[in-house]
Amino acid sequence: MTVVASVFPVLMGRQLTLTASGLPSGLRLSVRGLKGHSVRSGLHSPGKSCPPLGAKTARMVTNREQVSTSVRKFVCSPTLAGNVASLLTSGRNFEESRTFLLEFEAGPGILTRKLLNAGAHVIALESNKSFLPNLESLKKEFESQLEVVHCNFIKLDANPYGLLKESELCSETLFKNLGIFEVPWTADIPLKVVGIVPRKQERLYLWRLTYFLYECSSIYNYGRIELNLFVSERMYKVFVAKPPDKRTYQSLSVLWQTACDIHLLHKEPCSSFLTNSKNSCSIPNSENEHLYLVRLTPRKDLFTDFLTTTNSRVFVMMVKQCFAKSTSKLLNKLNLWTFENAKNLLRELEIPENATAGGLYPEAYKSLFELMEQSNRIDQSLFYDVDLLADDSLIF
Ligand SMILES: *[C@@H]1O[C@H](CO)[C@@H](O)[C@H](O)[C@H]1NC(C)=O
Numbered sequence: 001m002t003v004v005a006s007v008f009p010v011l012m013g014r015q016l017t018l019t020a021s022g023l024p025s026g027l028r029l030s031v032r033g034l035k036g037h038s039v040r041s042g043l044h045s046p047g048k049s050c051p052p053l054g055a056k057t058a059r060m061v062t063n064r065e066q067v068s069t070s071v072r073k074f075v076c077s078p079t080l081a082g083n084v085a086s087l088l089t090s091g092r093n094f095e096e097s098r099t100f101l102l103e104f105e106a107g108p109g110i111l112t113r114k115l116l117n118a119g120a121h122v123i124a125l126e127s128n129k130s131f132l133p134n135l136e137s138l139k140k141e142f143e144s145q146l147e148v149v150h151c152n153f154i155k156l157d158a159n160p161y162g163l164l165k166e167s168e169l170c171s172e173t174l175f176k177n178l179g180i181f182e183v184p185w186t187a188d189i190p191l192k193v194v195g196i197v198p199r200k201q202e203r204l205y206l207w208r209l210t211y212f213l214y215e216c217s218s219i220y221n222y223g224r225i226e227l228n229l230f231v232s233e234r235m236y237k238v239f240v241a242k243p244p245d246k247r248t249y250q251s252l253s254v255l256w257q258t259a260c261d262i263h264l265l266h267k268e269p270c271s272s273f274l275t276n277s278k279n280s281c282s283i284p285n286s287e288n289e290h291l292y293l294v295r296l297t298p299r300k301d302l303f304t305d306f307l308t309t310t311n312s313r314v315f316v317m318m319v320k321q322c323f324a325k326s327t328s329k330l331l332n333k334l335n336l337w338t339f340e341n342a343k344n345l346l347r348e349l350e351i352p353e354n355a356t357a358g359g360l361y362p363e364a365y366k367s368l369f370e371l372m373e374q375s376n377r378i379d380q381s382l383f384y385d386v387d388l389l390a391d392d393s394l395i396f
Pocket of ligand 1: 128129130131276
């Protein structure tokens with residue numbers, strides 16, 4: 001197996017099908033040592049992917065049968081695929097910038113073909129082996145434009161203990177083999193991602209991404225990766241909710257609006273998608289339901305002198321805890337966390353004293369955190385304790 005021994009220039013017409021199960025267990029270890037140092041000065045990347053594991057354990061785990069119970073949806077209408085392809089490939093300098101498009105759970109490859117027809121350089125990821133031959137056959141037509149990888153993107157870096165099951169890879173292995181390297185946070189978007197997020201894993205997946213984004217780890221270690229995700233209506237509404245929308249505005253709203261520009265690209269009835277389960281239409285009103293294609297572009301100015309990849313976890317925890325009870329007064333929460341009178345903090349930012357957690361805009365959360373950091377006014381030990389006890393959102 002030579003996949004890792006040489007660095008592959010991406011999309012040079014070489015045959016590359018990375019299969020997680022086919023990787024010798026020593027591979028992950030050797031790749032780990034090759035990682036280049038971060039080019040982002042001042043940004044800290046915790047490098048928590050792929051901890052070393054015993055060869056025996058690795059073999060045991062990779063040989064285990066993959067059990068997948070999640071319902072998947074597929075883009076099967078050529079009209080929808082064409083629309084999505086033009087949404088993703090239109091715009092300034094798409095051709096020249098040679099931005100790669102990573103399509104996850106590419107399935108039957110209907111969208112893949114449209115993306116290729118539009119001139120895009122596509123990396124098609126698929127976790128189900130039965131779709132691979134079909135995707136591979138697209139390579140006959142679009143040899144220099146397409147790479148096919150057996151990999152479950154949703155589970156990328158999901159396993160904190162590095163026990164990778166079949167079709168699970170870590171981002172380090174995947175990106176290295178595709179020849180995608182880290183760029184500074186403020187550089188142009190290095191990679192666009194498109195795919196349908198499985199409904200059942202949606203919330204957990206977005207929480208996991210939230211941590212990756214704020215820490216610049218996993219995919220965000222490589223720069224400002226642009227996600228184009230089909231999500232449920234509920235999740236879209238969470239992304240864009242503002243106060244005083246008590247029902248929808250929540251910590252995910254604050255964290256994603258702070259971190260990303262969010263655009264709705266397209267809205268498509270669920271009935272246009274093909275699904276691999278007969279039961280998925282038993283949800284009431286499902287014929288009226290839509291999937292929302294939403295573009296999440298990380299902001300260049302997300303990180304500042306006082307919100308960094310090192311302290312951002314405290315910011316995430318602070319927002320989470322504020323929304324544990326969104327109707328409670330912000331002042332009371334702040335008094336628990338700061339060493340000084342929280343009234344002064346609020347006054348400095350011209351936030352009313354009686355403001356509630358659910359009444360504060362995302363920008364205000366960021367300003368508040370930065371002000372607290374700036375003057376060392378956060379008792380961080382409180383957050384770390386709670387983090388250990390209550391933060392289960394990373395675990396599947
Ligand atoms: C893979 O896809 C095939 C064809 O759609 C399906 O029959 C099979 O159950 C899928 N396997 C898994 C593990 O999801």
